[in-house]
Amino acid sequence: MLPSLRKSGPSHRLGRLVIAGVLLGAGNFLPRAANAAEASISIDNFTFTPAQLTVAAGTKVTWTNHDDIPHLVVDAKDPQAMKSPPLDTGDRWAFAFAKPGTYAYFCALHPHMQGTVIVR
Amino acid sequence: MAGINENGSGYRRRGFLTCMVWAGTGVLWTVSGGVPRSALLGSAAQAAEKPTGDLTFMQISDSHIGFAHPPNMDTPGTLREAIAAVSRRKGTASLMIHTGDVSHLSRPEQFDTAEQIIRGARLDTHYVPGEHDVLVDNGKPFFARFAKGAKAGGWYSFDQQGVHFIGLNNVMNLKAGGLGFLGNEQLEWLEGDLQARSASQPIVVFAHVPLWTVYAEWGWGTDDGARALAYLKRFGSVTVLNGHIHQIMQKVEGHVAFHTARSTAFPQPAPGTAPSPGPIKNVPPGQLRSLLGVTSVARVRTRSPLAIVDTMLSA
Numbered sequence: 001m002l003p004s005l006r007k008s009g010p011s012h013r014l015g016r017l018v019i020a021g022v023l024l025g026a027g028n029f030l031p032r033a034a035n036a037a038e039a040s041i042s043i044d045n046f047t048f049t050p051a052q053l054t055v056a057a058g059t060k061v062t063w064t065n066h067d068d069i070p071h072l073v074v075d076a077k078d079p080q081a082m083k084s085p086p087l088d089t090g091d092r093w094a095f096a097f098a099k100p101g102t103y104a105y106f107c108a109l110h111p112h113m114q115g116t117v118i119v120r
Numbered sequence: 121m122a123g124i125n126e127n128g129s130g131y132r133r134r135g136f137l138t139c140m141v142w143a144g145t146g147v148l149w150t151v152s153g154g155v156p157r158s159a160l161l162g163s164a165a166q167a168a169e170k171p172t173g174d175l176t177f178m179q180i181s182d183s184h185i186g187f188a189h190p191p192n193m194d195t196p197g198t199l200r201e202a203i204a205a206v207s208r209r210k211g212t213a214s215l216m217i218h219t220g221d222v223s224h225l226s227r228p229e230q231f232d233t234a235e236q237i238i239r240g241a242r243l244d245t246h247y248v249p250g251e252h253d254v255l256v257d258n259g260k261p262f263f264a265r266f267a268k269g270a271k272a273g274g275w276y277s278f279d280q281q282g283v284h285f286i287g288l289n290n291v292m293n294l295k296a297g298g299l300g301f302l303g304n305e306q307l308e309w310l311e312g313d314l315q316a317r318s319a320s321q322p323i324v325v326f327a328h329v330p331l332w333t334v335y336a337e338w339g340w341g342t343d344d345g346a347r348a349l350a351y352l353k354r355f356g357s358v359t360v361l362n363g364h365i366h367q368i369m370q371k372v373e374g375h376v377a378f379h380t381a382r383s384t385a386f387p388q389p390a391p392g393t394a395p396s397p398g399p400i401k402n403v404p405p406g407q408l409r410s411l412l413g414v415t416s417v418a419r420v421r422t423r424s425p426l427a428i429v430d431t432m433l434s435a
Contacts, residue, residue, distance in 0.1 A: 045395045045396040045398070046338075046395075046396035046397065046398065047396070067396075067398055068189040068190070068398055068399055068401070069398050069399070070224070070225060070252070070255075072255070076295075076296035085255075086225050086226070086255045086256075088225060089189065104296060105296075106296035106297065108251075108255075108294060109251045109252065109255075110251075110339055110397075111294040111295060111296055111297060111298045111299070111339055112297060112298075112299075112336075112337065112338065112339040114296055114297055
């Protein structure tokens with residue numbers, strides 16, 4: 001819902017556009033949930049989808065494995081920073097990204113499977 | 121492929137390894153001076169290649185105990201059948217190697233089941249881990265159970281009837297976007313292990329992920345495998361046995377013969393023929409077992425006449 005702004009003046013119009021842009025942007029990436037922001041990544045056919053996901057800081061991202069083969073989610077730079085247990089078929093695992101940054105991750109079983117979470 | 125010389129003469133070198141691969145129809149492979157030859161089991165050609173009492177051993181791979189999806193809901197069952205096949209065909213086999221992915225999820229009950237079934241072959245069995253075996257606690261449960269005498273990193277070597285066996289671990293510390301990985305410590309150990317050996321000693325190297333690049337897009341290769349192969353280059357007979365890809369692929373490069381084994385659990389597609397390397401699910405009923413298998417390897421010590429090349433004086 002856009003806040004009501006007086007229609008006069010270019011600075012007010014710009015302000016309204018900026019706010020609209022921010023809300024629209026957020027709406028693309030975050031489901032409308034009453035609680036803290038959540039997002040999801042699906043694992044199908046040895047691929048993370050979406051391969052690149054942008055979320056707001058504090059978002060809880062849940063990976064769900066739809067393959068018949070287990071996969072893991074591990075931080076590419078520092079395996080200790082983020083490492084899921086082995087996710088068998090149907091298993092899901094969530095991680096809350098507190099700090100902004102770009103987090104490259106991969107599957108430790110199948111290292112050619114890679115993805116990125118960009119936290120703003 | 122070159123024809124087989126029935127009386128065994130010809131230009132051959134001492135100490136080849138032949139591979140018999142069972143999966144319905146068996147194939148006998150002979151690697152002679154780097155040139156592979158195949159003969160169907162039971163054929164006259166195969167009879168001429170009969171091993172002459174030297175080392176024979178078996179290989180199984182990718183048992184994936186814990187996997188229960190199409191096309192195989194009973195991996196302990198197919199492993200039992202594989203071990204029954206090993207028992208029937210082992211003859212004078214001295215040992216067996218398992219090239220990894222013993223379990224599907226590194227769970228203790230999966231390791232237990234596998235170990236119990238494999239004991240039924242009554243063969244001294246040597247294991248290397250697959251990536252599915254080291255998911256927990258840096259692989260410690262696997263190594264404690266299956267590689268007691270190994271170095272801390274899980275690699276080891278031993279001799280059997282004149283053949284030097286080397287078990288490598290290329291499934292840990294994998295890098296994002298990478299393939300299998302041996303690491304500097306293991307490679308330095310390998311270099312040292314081979315240093316004093318005579319070039320005429322046959323070497324068998326076994327590791328889970330193929331040491332050469334079968335298909336990089338699916339992770340079927342080893343990032344630093346070339347370095348290991350460089351240390352093996354000077355040896356007259358090298359056999360590299362791998363698993364991981366759940367199908368047979370063979371390659372000969374100089375004196376090195378590469379062979380990947382079938383799984384005892386489920387087949388995987390040929391490179392690039394499917395969107396991903398996952399299990400082939402729609403195997404026609406009754407066909408699953410023709411896509412699974414065990415491998416028998418024999419050292420064939422042949423008579424080795426001198427290579428005589430006649431050159432005309434006027435040439």
